[in-house]
Amino acid sequence: KAGVTQTPRYLIKTRGQQVTLSCSPISGHRSVSWYQQTPGQGLQFLFEYFSETQRNKGNFPGRFSGRQFSNSRSEMNVSTLELGDSALYLCASSLVGRANSPLHFGNGTRLTVT
Amino acid sequence: AQTVTQSQPEMSVQEAETVTLSCTYDTSESNYYLFWYKQPPSRQMILVIRQEAYKQQNATENRFSVNFQKAAKSFSLKISDSQLGDTAMYFCASRDTGTASKLTFGTGTRLQVTL
Numbered sequence: 208k209a210g211v212t213q214t215p216r217y218l219i220k221t222r223g224q225q226v227t228l229s230c231s232p233i234s235g236h237r238s239v240s241w242y243q244q245t246p247g248q249g250l251q252f253l254f255e256y257f258s259e260t261q262r263n264k265g266n267f268p269g270r271f272s273g274r275q276f277s278n279s280r281s282e283m284n285v286s287t288l289e290l291g292d293s294a295l296y297l298c299a300s301s302l303v304g305r306a307n308s309p310l311h312f313g314n315g316t317r318l319t320v321t
Numbered sequence: 322a323q324t325v326t327q328s329q330p331e332m333s334v335q336e337a338e339t340v341t342l343s344c345t346y347d348t349s350e351s352n353y354y355l356f357w358y359k360q361p362p363s364r365q366m367i368l369v370i371r372q373e374a375y376k377q378q379n380a381t382e383n384r385f386s387v388n389f390q391k392a393a394k395s396f397s398l399k400i401s402d403s404q405l406g407d408t409a410m411y412f413c414a415s416r417d418t419g420t421a422s423k424l425t426f427g428t429g430t431r432l433q434v435t436l
Contacts, residue, residue, distance in 0.1 A: 240422040250426035299422065307418075312367070
């Protein structure tokens with residue numbers, strides 16, 4: 208069974224640009240969540256999607272958005288990039304999105320904003 | 322809001338020895354889940370072990386076990402017979418039943434296993 212796939216693995220963007228990251232969950236998983244990992248702030252929850260609906264959102268500005276498609280694949284978008292958005296973005300999927308349903312993480316997308 | 326604290330930024334252990342990583346947490350929830358994740362240089366977060374708060378028995382997965390002290394809000398990870406492949410960042414995390422996929426992570430402990 209294929210794991211969680213995130214593309215691309217690396218991205219370099221310029222301040223002010225926008226970026227879209229993609230996540231394909233494990234087959235059959237309906238919940239997808241996104242996390243930002245930085246040396247300063249650690250791992251922070253961005254948002255979670257379940258059956259194409261955003262179910263939970265972390266404390267991030269509106270520049271960060273996401274969506275989920277009918278096949279459970281998810282994308283997150285960051286507009287008007289800032290230097291502080293440089294981070295490792297991790298996607299995780301779970302079967303049903305309940306607290307006892309283990310999260311399976313992808314390898315992440317490393318975003319560098321210059 | 323939940324908080325998770327890992328007070329050991331770095332630890333080192335010799336191969337075949339035992340090491341314990343500390344974690345404390347705070348939550349107002351009555352039911353929640355606790356996890357240890359491992360992040361090797363490949364960047365992928367790998368679930369090591371999980372504990373359901375309503376279960377008093379400490380979870381065990383092969384060489385990994387936890388010491389869950391609910392009253393003290395402590396959740397330490399013990400790695401027995403350490404192997405070179407255990408070298409990684411280890412994150413403690415909590416998740417309450419009301420917020421589904423939202424994990425609250427600690428700051429991590431970098432574990433180095435040496436020969």
